[in-house]
Amino acid sequence: MSRRVALGFGAGAAGFAAVQGPAQAQAAATLGGEAPLAATVDVIVVGAGFSGLTTARGLRAAGHSVVVLEADDRVGGRTKPGKIAGETVDLGGQWVGPAQTRLLALAKEYGVAVYPQFTTGKNIVDLAGRRATYEGETPALSPMALAEFALAIGRIEALARKVPPLRPWEAPDAEVLDAQTMETWILANAKAPAVRSALRLLIRTLACVEAGEVSLLGMLTMASAAGSFNEMISTRGGAQDAMLQGGVWQLAAKMAQELGPAVVLGAPVSAIAQDDQGVTVQAGARRWRGRFVVVTAPPSMAGRIQYQPALPPLRDGLTQRMPMGCVIKVHVAYARPFWRTAGLTGMVLSDRTAFGPWFDHSPEGGTIGGLVGFFAGKSAQLWAERSPQARREQVLKDVALYLGDEALKPTDYIEEVWAAAPWQRGGYAAAPGPGALTAFGPALRAPVGRIHWAGTETAEAFAGYIDGAIRSGEHSAQEVARRL
Ligand SMILES: Cc1cc2nc3c(=O)[nH]c(=O)nc-3n(C[C@H](O)[C@H](O)[C@H](O)COP(=O)(O)OP(=O)(O)OC[C@H]3O[C@@H](n4cnc5c(N)ncnc54)[C@H](O)[C@@H]3O)c2cc1C
Known part of the structure; x- marks a missing residue:
């Protein structure tokens, strides 16, 4: 003492x-x-x-x-260990990117090794009824949709660069940005159904809310704080670059x-x-x-x-306007990472499934197979009300749709319903609704x-x-x- x-x-x-x-x-x-x-x-x-x-x-x-x-x-708190097929996995926070220097320093201080997210092979994308495979970070959309997608991401980046992460209410046109949701922005800035679908899926995966629930300024603030929107959505070199051995x-x-x-x-x-x-x-x-x-x-x-x-009213008002996202995290184990032999990374981005996206999460060396994925946003709200058995069946059905029938025979399964966790009531984090940051933001940090x-x-x-x-x-x- x-x-x-x-x-x-x-x-x-x-x-x-x-x-x-x-x-x-x-x-x-x-x-x-x-x-x-x-x-x-x-x-x-x-x-x-x-x-x-x-x-x-x-x-x-x-x-x-x-x-x-x-x-x-x-x-x-929002990190938690789980056991699946004898391996310790993260039921909450998991990935780390090279720019996340504080977490990397802490891992180093405690002698915990970091290993890369598996990305060898092809990802699967299935948006607006069009299914394709692709390598790397940019989803395979039709050439027209791809151009529109790139333009939309570029616009988000340009807007995010002008948002000071600690004082988003001081950004140029902050009130205009905060009066919009990501959904209204998507409707105004993307026409192709596949692009709208891709952007909605990204917002759901990044913030665990529907695009209509989160303010544009709120999302830009998260991107600005992360360095860029691309940083948030990227695997190699981005926020999903690596994981810690043992969790x-x-x-x-x-x-x-x-x-x-x-x-x-x-x-x-x-x-x-x-x-x-x-x-x-x-x-x-x-x-x-x-x-x-x-x-x-x-x-x-x-x-x-x-x-x-x-x-004070400002601080209390803030606590009423920054709800948690809604997410269920799922790990599935298989005897082997069978998708790898088919030349796939295991990563699937689809707007047809309740579950997803999901990623390869096999232990290093690929001795056994592992997938990790999410129910997020509205889907998580819906599926949090169902039984664990029903969720498990849905997960396996969704995975099998893309990775084949071997997906129906897991060796183990584990999940965490974060909306039901009594001291978290959701995750990954708080997602400000429209108007919250400009009206109440200054109360977020002020003692x-x-x-x-x-x-x-x-x-x-x-x-x-x-x-x-x-x-x-x-x-x-x-x-x-x-x-x-
Ligand atoms: C499913 C999921 C996946 C995620 N993935 C990633 C990822 O891949 N990479 C990443 O970097 N981040 C990820 N995150 C986010 C990350 O986990 C969080 O940002 C981080 O852990 C938050 O830490 P914190 O200390 O700020 O809050 P918390 O971890 O929420 O800590 C707050 C603590 O306060 C306690 N508490 C609450 N109320 C009370 C009370 N009244 N009295 C006493 N104690 C109380 C809670 O129990 C909790 O332990 C993920 C989160 C989730 C849920």
Whole structure:
């Protein structure tokens, strides 16, 4: 424990209130009255995902005492390990790109190797009733559609370049961009059915919402934070370039191990009260006292916490306008990667299936076969309501449509319905609807008194990604350390 820790284990609320001023007494009364005080630290961090763990690491390295309160019974948040056919896979965040330097540095620090996404062979694309195979990154569309597709991507890139990722509301014509959804933009900028379909599929795959749900400015902000739209959609050299041997989740586990008892699992924060000297945070039947609190849960989940005094209207409004995307992630194992012998990468992009896209996810060397894919957006909403058995049948049927009947005979199957995860309620990240960023965006990062906001959604670069979560943790640790 560092210099500022004053342990108060077992101290009752009455005793706690007695040594504090009237404001703290009122805060204590708001927070469950008799709940015992577990500890007093410099900074309380809410959430043990990559952002919260990085925040805590940074603060501790600067000599401050921390506690990380995590609602779930595990760390990692939107990253999670799963076992399939004896292999550990990622049920949440997974890929890393060469520009994601913070995640790569963390992997290096912990000695975890990175290996490339398999891309040898042909991908399959099936859009607007036209099926084709292609190599590389550009989907095989008819020459006319391809030209229109390239133009549309070029326009998105040009718009994204003008959006400052930390202050999208200051972009030229920000209000005009934010008044549109990606769907209205697609309808105005693409005519060919295949191009419209391709763009809708990309938005669904990138943000896990339908194009009509996300603001154009919101999508441009994500692209700007990632460096470009192309960075987000690309495999080789882009955001889907590589994966971590043994899964990315292990990095969260290693950070938590280092933090030791400072990480408290099964501690769902229900209320945060602040006064002029500090914060009191209630989780379950206990309270923690700190000088500052950093909330790393995404805005919609942060909005479920009670605040005393109530949050300013701008911040509360933001939490109501940045809903999570909807996604179900699925891994399927096979005796062998049979699609490779047919010269295919395994990657399929189709607008005919409920499931998809999916990608090869065989362990290095291809000893067994693995595919990983998604139900996303509306399809995820629909299929989250069905039984696991029904989902599995649909996945295998969809895969068999393109990769053949061998797809109907998996050796193993595993899935994660993120919309049903009690402390995430969706993924990959928050997707702002029209008008949200221009009207409420400034509240995304602005501290409210002693409450600071972190999490991937607040990152300057790679917002929505694990790399962004790490960056947001580094930033919040520095921001809070300056006030300690
Ligand atoms: C299916 C899926 C696939 C993805 N694929 C990729 C990918 O390939 N590459 C990539 O870079 N990113 C990917 N992502 C996104 C990436 O996982 C996230 O951006 C990142 O993990 C977010 O980290 P975070 O710390 O900001 O938030 P989180 O991981 O959400 O952490 C917040 C934590 O707060 C906790 N919490 C919430 N409410 C409370 C409360 N009231 N009290 C206490 N604790 C609370 C949560 O349990 C959680 O642990 C994917 C995500 C999903 C779901």
